[in-house]
Amino acid sequence: MKFSAKLIWKLVTLLFFAGNVLLLILIIISGTTQHYPVNRFYWVEADTTGIPNASTLTRWTFWGACDRVNDKTVCSQNLSPAYPISPVDNFNTHENVPHRFISERDAYYYLSRFAFCFFWIALAFVGISFILFILTWVSGTLLQVVFILMGFGCVFNVCAVVLQTAVTVMTKSAFHGDDRHSKIGASLMGIAWASVFVSIWEFVSVAFWYTSRKLREYYEGSSLTEKHHNNFFHRDNEPLNVPEPLMSPDAYSPVPNINMSNDNNGPMINPSGVTNNETLGSPNLPIVQEPITTPLPAVVPAEESRHKGINFFTIRRSHKPNPDDVSV
Known part of the structure; x- marks a missing residue:
């Protein structure tokens, strides 16, 4: 019964590793294809009517600002890495742009760019941890490496989602403050927070297995030391028959x-x-x-x-x- 529970827990952790990698990949590929369901993924949608070089409705994805056409996200060729959620930088103008994007430009600019980098770092750590976790079923010595890598992956994953959520909520508030329509992309934001949940689960599970293994090795090492001290050359605890x-x-x-x-x-x-x-x-x-x-x-x-x-x-x-x- 104990062995079955341990096996089930490992299988669940393995599925969570695979799910975390998949969720991060879905976040990263948002805005790169027109196929369903990726064309429904975006961080925030806002009314950009009257802003030069902008369409009527604009959706900000992981790779840049895209247009909304028939409830689909249609992206142009202006996508680039670390694309900030900043209308001033996206459309190269200050005309009709909400005032907050001008006065607090640095906050929107750097929050979104750092979130982009942190998502990539989180995917790298989680992906390597996923591969090594499979190998721990054969060799338990890799568990310490998985524990360290997953610790970094969890931290970067949480930081990336927190930064992205902050800049998304700030963007929605800025457009609402200018009496413009704006809403948060529930699908992509849900995927992001789901990745946070599974990454924390993975880290806790790996930490549990790593701690259990270290404690078992410690107690087994102590018992082996006692046996070694009680052998032929170390009879400290045995009475001697010789006067x-x-x-x-x-x-x-x-x-x-x-x-x-x-x-x-x-x-x-x-x-x-x-x-x-x-x-x-x-x-x-x-x-x-x-x-x-x-x-x-x-x-x-x-x-x-x-x-x-x-x-x-x-x-x-x-x-x-x-x-x-x-x-x-």
């Missing part, structure tokens, strides 16, 4: 217990190894000796004594006699 040494490498070796009693009236040996006769010259004098302090071996905690591989211990013995041990 742990209780002596550190720097500890002194224990000194054997020397019997200091003189039960047999023989020469008594002090810790320095010299008899009492040799030291004092007389066996009748008492011998004052300091108590023998035997250094205890340093106890190493079991956690610190566990080392990887083989432990080598070096036991150092002190051969230098203590001057305090000399008898008085």
Whole structure:
């Protein structure tokens, strides 16, 4: 059941990719052909009666200003890329042009031209993402590339539609302010906002799959690391059956217990190894000796004594006699 839901989601995302590419292509080819339904696509229609070099009704498409004939968009040979929605620049005149197009010319000019460029950039990113998304079904390593490309494609697609919508609404308001008929092309504007919706869906879906893949790789990598640490050479969490040494490498070796009693009236040996006769010259004098302090071996905690591989211990013995041990 889980696999089926995942497959369905991927298929829906794939269809949205294809639909987004198709919608952007329909926007870009508006004004380039007289065939249905492309000849019904336009951004805004306005009454341009009385404006020199303009027809009675003018429709602005993606590639330029066209005439309306029998509810069809008929475009001349004056089409050009990044054609602005600006009657002052379109018809090369200020006569009978609504005042807003003259006073706010830069706003209309640059909004429409930037929207033209952004549509092309969005199509490039979305189209490449669509092709690579198909390849992600074979190789999941391309998912990160699709995520980055679709992020840029979504941003440019949204920006292009927002800019185009702004200049279209401003154009309609400018003609209405001059008591002229004007309306927005519902078909082309609907296609533009539909492309925004599907582009956002695609980006969210790709982001979801990319994040899920990264989290899965992270947790799988953590489990593999734990398994690696618990192998033959890394037994940190396993109890050892071999008794742990209780002596550190720097500890002194224990000194054997020397019997200091003189039960047999023989020469008594002090810790320095010299008899009492040799030291004092007389066996009748008492011998004052300091108590023998035997250094205890340093106890190493079991956690610190566990080392990887083989432990080598070096036991150092002190051969230098203590001057305090000399008898008085």
